[in-house]
Amino acid sequence: MNQVSYSLEGKSPKTARGAKTKAKLLEAAALEFGERGYHACMIADITRRAKVGMGTFYVYFDSKEEVFRELVAYMSNLTRTHISKTIEGITDRLEAERAGIVAYLNFAREHKDLYRIVMESQFVAEDAYRNHYRVFHSAYTNNLEVATRKGQIRQGDNEVRAWALIGISVFLGMGIGLDDEKFDVNRIADAAFDMIKYGLNPDANIEPASGSNSSE
């Protein structure tokens, strides 16, 4: 499915064989942690899944927590990369906003396992978690600043808005998780985007949909 590549952290393997083994371990760890959670999953599960001996694990990682951290960082990058790639051609911030939501929801659905790891990091490696959101938030704030300057969105406190917008995506993703798959990503994205663009205010002056959208 998704080949987990790793950074140079920890004990890097020196040969191709070692690199392959470490990759197998990361892959297995991602699946195990993702399925059963950090505490329920034991090293033996990981090594069994990776088809290597227990000791091999400690050739490449100092501790259980270390693999976990490595996976959080990996996932953090993957998420940002995925979203920014998806929206990179889009010049209008509001359009980008919608596309970003769709990208995020699809991504979270695709990568339930890795995604859960990021969430759980709040309770396993809090600094990694904070870092993930700090980076995310500051990039987001920046995008909004640029858009404000261009007049694409209304003036406002973009730091707060960034937190709010991140929260929206995350919870929509969660809502999908809770109510299982009865939700359709596009329906959700449309509805959320409508609120983000026009607000709840009943007196909003909504422009006629000029061009590319027709829902339902």
Add this chain to the structure above:
Amino acid sequence: MNQVSYSLEGKSPKTARGAKTKAKLLEAAALEFGERGYHACMIADITRRAKVGMGTFYVYFDSKEEVFRELVAYMSNLTRTHISKTIEGITDRLEAERAGIVAYLNFAREHKDLYRIVMESQFVAEDAYRNHYRVFHSAYTNNLEVATRKGQIRQGDNEVRAWALIGISVFLGMGIGLDDEKFDVNRIADAAFDMIKYGLNPDANIEPASGSNSSE
């Protein structure tokens, strides 16, 4: 600070003395779990803090997980109660929305410990977590439905909106946590509310702030 009352779940004490002891244990557990998290906290910490023997714990709870669940349920109620009480007089949904955000942020700040327990329940007692948000979400959706019928907010998918709005509050709360106390609750609430009401759309027609609202 906050006297933790308990429901009739688990092994209920039969006398006033027992009731007091169980309350002490719940109080202590709330603080310990809240400060250090479920896994880092051991029963011995709880009983030490409650100033009772280890064995006493098992007079009132079947397991470590059970206290935790009891606390999640307690906190879940407390949160809903606090918010609904705060906004209960308010008839306009948009005003209620702003008041709700303020209430939520203050509450989360007041009760960091209990709040963390709810968050962590996602990884310790997932069903309790899902339940918490399901209840929250359905109440929220309902409020939005009523408001829609009254014409207080624009027509839209209120189920999705409810998830989005919950996400906003939660992440604003988290933002406060991350960037420590540099944030002011009112500033945040104002900024978020502005977005929720008018959206990001640069062409929003914003009414003059004074009380000329006679939309029906």
Add this chain to the structure above:
DNA sequence: AGTGAATATGAAACTTGATTCATGTTTCAA
């Protein structure tokens, strides 16, 4: 075909911490 560095192994040592239990103390209704 020899040599050392890297890699692999899994049984055992070790740690941690939840839960039990045998025993003691308090309460209170009769």
Add this chain to the structure above:
DNA sequence: TTGAAACATGAATCAAGTTTCATATTCACT
């Protein structure tokens, strides 16, 4: 006053699971 139910105790038990280690294998290069 008494005895049974409720409550309290913390040292000992025991399971779970991480990490170590002594040993074996493979690999890359002469």
